[in-house]
Amino acid sequence: MAEIFGIPVPLLLGQLMLGLMNGAFYAMLSLGLAVIFGLMDEVNFAHGAFFMMGAMFAWMGGQYFHLGFWWMLLLAPLAVGLFGLLVERLMLRRLRGMDPIYGLLLTFGLTLLIEGLFRTFFGVAGSPYNPPALLGGTLNLGFMYLPTYYVFAMAASLAACFGTWFLIERTKLGSYLRAGTENPALVQAFGINFPLLVMLTFAFGSALAGLAGVLAAPIIQVSPLMGSNLIIVVFAIVVIGGMGSVMGAIVSGLALGVIEGLTKVFYAPISSTVVFILMALVLTVRPAGLFGKEK
């Protein structure tokens, strides 16, 4: 059997695939955070809770309304997006113009509140959520058997990331958004409804987290606490990538997923902390992050 650094190649490639898949999720989550941050200077701590809501909604849809995966893939992100819209309109908007730390504190409290609410109804035990029958099988990649669904989830996440990039960098709406990031007052003076833009952006970022949640539901156990540790990893990724660019969020998300996967092969005990250690290293060399601009 072939080996690299004493590690069997199939094992290495297997972790590489899983790392790439995790990375796609990280990318989608940090992208949502980055889009919101760019326009509002606001860090949404509740992003992990929104991710959890997406997965829980998918599970609830199947459990109570017998709606299949494909329906929930559409409906759950919409519901999470709507929820995000309300959060922005009713709460975060009141904090506009204040120190952004209040937004972080508010969304932190919101996270505890949302997770607590789901816990009172569903407990902390995870529930399995089956992938759709169409994607039920496994693929033989030669070096490993990969569930077909994993391939789909990875492709869908990357498609969502690319779609978002395209929307922001290549469309008219995206140009408003980028202009708003640069100078909100001027954008408003040109007759663009900036508060509406902020509200929709927040809803969009939330929906992206919800979509990630639905896609993750068949892979990890659906439970009210599934988002709480994940969001901190995503924060670290965002710090590593820097909040500067959309591409930065995607690239660093993918890269760190892969690095995390490889750490599992080479030195497993630090696999859950490697992202944070890398963050510390990046901060000493480039305080603004790899792709970030110092503000």
Place this chain on the structure above:
Amino acid sequence: MSWRHQAPLYLTWLLLLLAIVAPWLGMYPVLGMRMMCFALFACAFNLMAGYTGLISFGHAALFGGAGYLTGLALTSWGWPTPAGIALGIFTALAIGLVMGMLAVRRYGIYFSMVTLALAQIVYFYCLQANFTGGEDGLQGIPRGTLFGLSLQSDRVMYYVMLVVFVASWWFIRRIVRSPFGQIVQAVRENEPRAISLGYRANRYKLGMFLLSAGFAGLAGAMKAVIMGFETLTDVHWSTSGMVILLTLVGGLGTDLGPILGAVLITVLEEKMGTISRFLEHITGIQWFASLNDNVSMVNGAIFVLCVLLFRRGIVGTFNARWGPAPAASG
């Protein structure tokens, strides 16, 4: 001097008097000690957050890290209690030095995110390390003796904690009013200007972070000694969130705010069972009963309301409405 200027002083003496007589008024000493541990932790957090304006989301690592090392020294190495507590403080300082050096380079929300991420390293370390007992935690930490005085009795321990707490509180107050504390506040108000006056802003912020870490460590070490156990909850990010909440409810950047916040939230958590039963009783909605085992949700709700409606906290609101001019920090 009007009564308004004197109000914080009267309140301080009143609180101290209450704390002294509380065990004789039927208060459970362990609850009182818990309150003081969290109040000290909140005061330590406030030292950083209130006067540098940088909100740390990683203070649990300092608090719990100190608790674990103190516990380890007392249980496995048989160290005397004061040495164990000193080791706890030293641990918090060491973690604080690394965390602070990396975090003070960033501002605002970045600072919060960096401290949170670094604290997560400590959390995962404690989760995996052998000496911490993983999910079970560290059990059976002996209280030992303090200069020949046995700490077994809850009442003795209570007064020792009270002395530690009052001395620390007074010291923290002195720090804020010292030239060092003034410069730190000047940096918060206008960093470029402070730098142009020749102050190395980052060093002052780091200094404040270390002081804050030391007191957070003291609080964590005392908690481990008092409770006799140490669990992962103390290093978890929810504890970092909790200390922010205590300080925010009481009033960020005030002397007495963190204490009031800690007392209020600890009592609330203690009485959650009664409150949830009462709510269930008067509304007839069974769901309220579940609040009892879901304190974090209630904390979350208080957090949201506090940020939206009550950002200055109890003491801050009092000062803004009735207090002296904002120049003198109350």
